Amino acid sequence: MSIKDIIEGKKEWRAHVKRLKALPNDYQIVYKEIQKYLFKVGPVELTNGTGLLSGIVDLFEEGAGLGKDVLEVTGRDVAAFCDDLIKDSKTYADIYQESANQEVNKAMKKVINRRK
Structure with a gap:
């Protein structure tokens, strides 16, 4: 990642935060909880820019524009x-599970080879 990419990423994030702050307070509260949830659950593509989070802000802007309560939207x-947003996304938990299974398989092959 180059300095130019980092600067561009910061610009995108600042624009994202500005859009978020323009939303009604209840939307901001729910967005922050969604953000925390997604960071804990860990969809891999969440770390690649603001794509998913930006899509949520798009949805929230539309809902707020229609005068809907945030829980009518979510x-x-x-x-x-x-969970529905990331159901088809690879998560860090998925990667960890794959890694753990690979390690167990390697260890089991060694055990089987020693028995031969």
């Missing part, structure tokens, strides 16, 4: 809303 179960 539903009452915000965690389920998040």
Whole structure:
């Protein structure tokens, strides 16, 4: 990643935050909880710019523009809303599970080879 990429990323993030701050307070609160949830769950592409988060702000801007309550947009179960957003995304948990399985398989092959 070059300095130019870092600077561009910061510009994008600042523009993203500016859009977020323009939303009604209830939308901002729910967005922050979504953001925390997604950072904990860890979809891999979340670290590649603001794509998913920007899409959420797009959706929230549309909902706020229509005068909807934020929970009309997300539903009452915000965690389920998040899970649905990332259902087809690879997460860090997926990567860790794959790694753990590979390590177990390697270890088991060694055990089997020693028995021969």
